[in-house]
Amino acid sequence: MMNAMSDPTLPAEFALIARHFRPLAGPGALDLGDDAALLLPPPGRELVLTVDAMIGGVHFLPDDPPDLVGRKLLRVNLSDLAAKGATPLGYLMTVAAPRDTPDDWFAGFAAGLAQDQHAFAVSLLGGDTTSTPGPIALSLTIIGHVAPGTMVRRAGARPGDGVWVTGTIGDGALGLAVAQGRLADPTGHLHRRYLLPQPRVGLAITGVASAGMDVSDGLVQDLGHLCRAGGLAATIDAALLPLSPPARQAGADWLPTILTGGDDYELLLAVAPDQEAALRRAAAAAGIPVTRIGGFRAGPLGVMVHGPDGKTLAFDRGGWSHF
Amino acid sequence: MMNAMSDPTLPAEFALIARHFRPLAGPGALDLGDDAALLLPPPGRELVLTVDAMIGGVHFLPDDPPDLVGRKLLRVNLSDLAAKGATPLGYLMTVAAPRDTPDDWFAGFAAGLAQDQHAFAVSLLGGDTTSTPGPIALSLTIIGHVAPGTMVRRAGARPGDGVWVTGTIGDGALGLAVAQGRLADPTGHLHRRYLLPQPRVGLAITGVASAGMDVSDGLVQDLGHLCRAGGLAATIDAALLPLSPPARQAGADWLPTILTGGDDYELLLAVAPDQEAALRRAAAAAGIPVTRIGGFRAGPLGVMVHGPDGKTLAFDRGGWSHF
Numbered sequence: 001m002m003n004a005m006s007d008p009t010l011p012a013e014f015a016l017i018a019r020h021f022r023p024l025a026g027p028g029a030l031d032l033g034d035d036a037a038l039l040l041p042p043p044g045r046e047l048v049l050t051v052d053a054m055i056g057g058v059h060f061l062p063d064d065p066p067d068l069v070g071r072k073l074l075r076v077n078l079s080d081l082a083a084k085g086a087t088p089l090g091y092l093m094t095v096a097a098p099r100d101t102p103d104d105w106f107a108g109f110a111a112g113l114a115q116d117q118h119a120f121a122v123s124l125l126g127g128d129t130t131s132t133p134g135p136i137a138l139s140l141t142i143i144g145h146v147a148p149g150t151m152v153r154r155a156g157a158r159p160g161d162g163v164w165v166t167g168t169i170g171d172g173a174l175g176l177a178v179a180q181g182r183l184a185d186p187t188g189h190l191h192r193r194y195l196l197p198q199p200r201v202g203l204a205i206t207g208v209a210s211a212g213m214d215v216s217d218g219l220v221q222d223l224g225h226l227c228r229a230g231g232l233a234a235t236i237d238a239a240l241l242p243l244s245p246p247a248r249q250a251g252a253d254w255l256p257t258i259l260t261g262g263d264d265y266e267l268l269l270a271v272a273p274d275q276e277a278a279l280r281r282a283a284a285a286a287g288i289p290v291t292r293i294g295g296f297r298a299g300p301l302g303v304m305v306h307g308p309d310g311k312t313l314a315f316d317r318g319g320w321s322h323f
Numbered sequence: 324m325m326n327a328m329s330d331p332t333l334p335a336e337f338a339l340i341a342r343h344f345r346p347l348a349g350p351g352a353l354d355l356g357d358d359a360a361l362l363l364p365p366p367g368r369e370l371v372l373t374v375d376a377m378i379g380g381v382h383f384l385p386d387d388p389p390d391l392v393g394r395k396l397l398r399v400n401l402s403d404l405a406a407k408g409a410t411p412l413g414y415l416m417t418v419a420a421p422r423d424t425p426d427d428w429f430a431g432f433a434a435g436l437a438q439d440q441h442a443f444a445v446s447l448l449g450g451d452t453t454s455t456p457g458p459i460a461l462s463l464t465i466i467g468h469v470a471p472g473t474m475v476r477r478a479g480a481r482p483g484d485g486v487w488v489t490g491t492i493g494d495g496a497l498g499l500a501v502a503q504g505r506l507a508d509p510t511g512h513l514h515r516r517y518l519l520p521q522p523r524v525g526l527a528i529t530g531v532a533s534a535g536m537d538v539s540d541g542l543v544q545d546l547g548h549l550c551r552a553g554g555l556a557a558t559i560d561a562a563l564l565p566l567s568p569p570a571r572q573a574g575a576d577w578l579p580t581i582l583t584g585g586d587d588y589e590l591l592l593a594v595a596p597d598q599e600a601a602l603r604r605a606a607a608a609a610g611i612p613v614t615r616i617g618g619f620r621a622g623p624l625g626v627m628v629h630g631p632d633g634k635t636l637a638f639d640r641g642g643w644s645h646f
Contacts, residue, residue, distance in 0.1 A: 033552065034477050035536050036373040036407045036467075041364040049448055050359040051464065053417040055455045084359045094376040094417070094462040125372055132378045134457015139417040141374065141464040144359075154357050213358050229356065 026123020056135030067112030086144030173261020349446020390435030409467030496584020
């Protein structure tokens with residue numbers, strides 16, 4: 001565990017933790033001065049736990065601003081909680097970094113976390129820092145809570161439910177193409193969306209969505225997860241996809257990237273017709289756009305995409321895999 | 324989060340998770356088939372959370388058997404819970420590995436985890452797998468529980484309390500020297516202790532120890548943490564250190580390594596004189612040796628070590644630091 005003693009005779013590791021990470025510590029973190037954190041669970045609530053890693057050169061680029069790396073690390077985990085209808089409580093984090101990582105990097109990383117902790121009402125419970133001969137390797141475990149038995153699961157979609165998404169789809173994957181010099185981005189919108197996703201915390205989907213997850217590995221692949229978990233088929237209509245103006249301007253050649261690229265961190269929900277009004281009310285209350293892009297039906301497991309010309313699109317890969 | 328769909332058309336990442344990690348999934352893990360795990364906290368209990376990372380080339384060597392890497396990863400975290408008097412519940416884990424990591428490595432790693440899950444009555448709640456261009460990077464967040472307000476903390480030692488340790492000290496650091504070819508180890512005991520620490524789960528220290536932690540970064544440095552947290556000085560007598568026969572045979576030249584080397588994963592406890600009998604009863608019940616090696620006293624913060632010749636030992640570093 002992180003340990004932030006302030007004694008100047010202690011090794012540099014402790015000074016680093018005290019300087020950058022102790023200001024992030026919330027109730028139960030014991031000022032990062034013990035070996036473990038304490039959490040008194042909210043009475044009568046069930047905990048929802050998830051973990052996501054980010055590796056330099058895989059999930060972020062070496063030159064990405066460190067504050068945005070910190071914010072993205074927290075946000076991708078907040079996005080998972082949002083997709084489950086859970087309220088965030090706190091997080092634990094591992095930071096493995098090369099010994100020559102400049103202090104400025106840690107300062108920026110922690111400043112980004114501090115900013116988003118405040119924005120999303122969550123705090124650091126504990127962590128571990130270590131050196132590594134490889135790239136920066138980050139891991140964040142987040143804890144949230146729901147009323148028992150109400151977590152929105154991948155399983156639960158029924159034939160006739162609509163396929164809904166929040167926000168716009170494809171900006172993250174196009175933003176990566178921008179960062180790699182493969183696409184122009186005059187307004188910077190796509191690159192910003194890649195660097196800093198917007199977790200849809202606050203959208204009240206419990207009891208409204210029959211199933212849900214966030215889109216992190218590509219819309220088609222992630223929709224496939226909902227289909228498999230529910231034993232269903234799904235069809236989406238590419239013409240209904242909510243696209244940002246820069247994504248629309250990118251043109252039809254980028255549609256496969258938009259559908260399969262990932263890094264959206266928008267919510268993908270199954271919503272029964274009699275819950276659509278409730279979803280629209282929740283969306284209006286949270287200020288989060290929602291769009292129906294297709295529907296679930298009985299049939300062989302799988303995802304079909306009707307292209308803008310009415311033809312069915314086929315993909316050689318549904319999304320992103322690490323192995 | 325880890326996600327273990329069994330569809331053969333899914334990418335290799337999912338097959339890997341299904342093959343190796345789904346068998347580790349416990350209640351609440353939803354078969355690693357969702358984006359988050361569920362945990363209904365034991366009613367009326369406070370949660371204790373800690374996280375530790377292990378990096379290839381830093382915390383373990385590339386040739387270490389993967390089952391022992393898995394077991395050590397779980398055990399160093401169980402050791403933290405044991406030092407806090409907490410009962411383990413479950414864990415979440417990140418596994419970042421190079422793309423060419425052989426399937427055998429994952430199989431061995433998971434087999435080691437399975438073995439120790441059974442031994443320590445704990446199960447996998449969730450995780451994340453990813454590729455990395457660097458060495459294998461592991462992070463494990465473990466969750467335990469205590470009666471509210473009873474966690475054994477670093478703070479709490481009082482003047483007159485004894486300094487106690489479990490087991491034997493120094494084997495882990497000497498075992499690393501063995502692995503590095505700097506020390507002979509005819510029986511293999513030291514190397515085994517380095518590869519596979521023994522977390523002292525089951526020693527009932529709640530209400531018995533006034534303060535405690537596990538020895539991971541070196542006895543002198545970690546005792547210094549208890550001193551700083553309690554505003555005290557401590558003296559230990561090197562002649563009282565519990566040493567394994569191979570550690571004793573290594574000779575006096577290795578005493579600094581024994582005192583500062585770390586990787587012991589034994590408990591370091593402050594125990595008031597009127598609690599010594601209770602500690603001995605708890606130790607006998609758990610079958611875990613305990614030894615008084617010194618005492619806490621009022622005075623300038625810090626740790627003094629009386630050497631075997633009665634002289635005071637000085638150290639240029641109290642333990643291990645990553646930065």
